[in-house]
Amino acid sequence: MLVANDKGLLAMDESNPTCNKRFAALGIPQTLEFRRAWRELIVTTPELGESISGAILYDETIRQHQQDGTSFIQTITDAGIIPGIKVDTGAKDMAGHPGEKITEGLDRLRERLNEYFEMGARFAKWRAVIAIGPGIPSHACIEANAQALARYAALCQGAGLVPVVEPEVLMEGDHTLERCSAVTEEVLHTVFNHLYTQRVLLEGMILKPNMVLPGLSCPVQASAAEVADATVHSLLKTVPAAVPGIAFLSGGQSAELASERLNAMNLRFKSRQPWALAFSFARAIQQPAMEIWQGKEANVLAAQHALIHRARCNRAARRGDYHAAMEGY
């Protein structure tokens, strides 16, 4: 369901600090009401359900309502979109491992998952963060994060929620495409090893990985075709065919590049990939719309237009039908 009909996921689950950071960069007030208004703008975007199968919410958002009193979860469900929930409590500094993070949130997770299920959520997300740099990632960081992802995924399946398993290898740094491939493969091997150990049903999960990219400050950047080849080759080596869907994070790529690269993967590997290659973008769907909105009621319609445009571009990219001309250049 989450990856059917060429649709994808919309990650609108930024924690309050992350959402506030995005608002601050655009001069939007960092308040509860502005966060609520932004999420109302998203969920009330007409025809969103034609391109988006599931929306990942944050704890604050899943409890919120529109100005007219309708709950967000009701609006999303009425639009034919499956509600999901971010359940990790954030990536924290890892003890004894400078520059590395470990994601927290396993304490009381069973009870929280049951509560979210009662509220209407049908899938969940947990993000692990792996940085590349001199001497990192360490084996300890990859192992600890992979084990937490697997324990989270097993608990989700026990509670009737589909786990979205997100091990994100970050783009920051000057590493090469090849180094990103090697790290991504090691991370995915470790994650699937732990998923197997924890008896997670691979048929009932979604993998949310990074695309394989050169670091942001690497002097040699890669074409969409090179990124597509490196990414799919790494995934073919590490992700069992039983996994129904892979939904990429955008990780700070521009909206257009994320669509172009997803398109290249689907175009070049159409008949050779065992899983659906979909999207679960936050910034690459929301950022252009947020820049138009600027926190102003008068800009809501134009922002919704930009949001639905990105959702449609990414749906086209799932079919290998995305073209730069769609951007109006």
Ligand code: 13P
């Ligand atoms: P980006 O697409 O902005 O990387 O966000 C995806 C996400 O859900 C991160 O957890």
